[in-house]
Amino acid sequence: MAKAKGKVTFREDRCKGCELCTTVCPVNIVVMNKEKINIKGYHPATVSDMDKCIGCANCATICPDTVIEVERVIEK
Numbered sequence: 001m002a003k004a005k006g007k008v009t010f011r012e013d014r015c016k017g018c019e020l021c022t023t024v025c026p027v028n029i030v031v032m033n034k035e036k037i038n039i040k041g042y043h044p045a046t047v048s049d050m051d052k053c054i055g056c057a058n059c060a061t062i063c064p065d066t067v068i069e070v071e072r073v074i075e076k
Contacts, residue, residue: 006055007071008047015067017042021059027052030059 008030015038021030022045033046045067047053055072 002074002076004055005051005073005075006053006057007050007073008053008059009069009071010045010047011067011069012036012044012046013039014065015042015044016040016065017044018064019045020062020064021045021068024058024062026056026058027054029053 012033017032019032022032029048029050029052030045031048032043034043036044038044045059055070057070057072060066060068060070
């Protein structure tokens with residue numbers, strides 16, 4: 001049975017820390033990186049466990065600044 005996996009890339013320096021992406025992740029892996037501050041002065045979004053990403057792209061769809069890119073891969 002094929003399984004969908006995702007790879008999420010953030011343009012961290014463009015993130016304004018609005019946290020919208022954290023509210024729509026069905027597997028709750030999109031979080032704010034509280035240990036990093038970007039050039040805009042915000043904590044950027046990140047993924048806590050990429051292995052759990054299902055590639056739904058909800059985070060990329062809701063991001064108002066197109067900071068997030070999701071690649072979806074089907075594993076056999």
